[in-house]
Amino acid sequence: MDEAQTQTLTQTQLPKPTFKRKHRKTQQKPRMGNAVHESLPSINRLQTAADSTHRRSRKQSMKGDMVNDVKIACQEEEDGEKEEVERKIEALQRIVPGGESRGVDELFEETAGYIMALQGQLKAMKALASLVEGLEKERRKFGG
Numbered sequence: 001m002d003e004a005q006t007q008t009l010t011q012t013q014l015p016k017p018t019f020k021r022k023h024r025k026t027q028q029k030p031r032m033g034n035a036v037h038e039s040l041p042s043i044n045r046l047q048t049a050a051d052s053t054h055r056r057s058r059k060q061s062m063k064g065d066m067v068n069d070v071k072i073a074c075q076e077e078e079d080g081e082k083e084e085v086e087r088k089i090e091a092l093q094r095i096v097p098g099g100e101s102r103g104v105d106e107l108f109e110e111t112a113g114y115i116m117a118l119q120g121q122l123k124a125m126k127a128l129a130s131l132v133e134g135l136e137k138e139r140r141k142f143g144g
């Protein structure tokens with residue numbers, strides 16, 4: 001066989017391309033011949049919409065529950081903090097002289113003054129302690 005025969009033989013053996021016409025999708029509903037069957041797609045769409053709404057409302061409900069839980073936890077924390085502050089104020093009223101008869105603002109002002117007075121007393125006591133210590137060293141030095 002020569003080349004020309006081989007080419008013609010090969011060309012005839014190759015499958016010929018077939019051109020198929022693409023079908024356009026139409027927006028018409030397929031007819032099934034029964035009114036019940038025609039209404040099924042719309043029922044399915046309604047069911048899907050109902051399921052979606054149910055899921056959405058359930059998510060919103062869960063979100064609302066979480067928000068309420070956070071609000072409750074914050075309120076409990078605030079209540080706990082308020083109780084702790086009240087307990088500390090009562091303790092401060094017992095410590096500061098005359099604190100039980102004062103309101104909170106006056107109590108804080110009195111506490112600041114009381115702390116300053118205590119700091120002054122501490123400085124005075126340190127000064128006296130160092131003076132006494134110095135006198136004892138001198139007495140030991142001179143054999144007294």
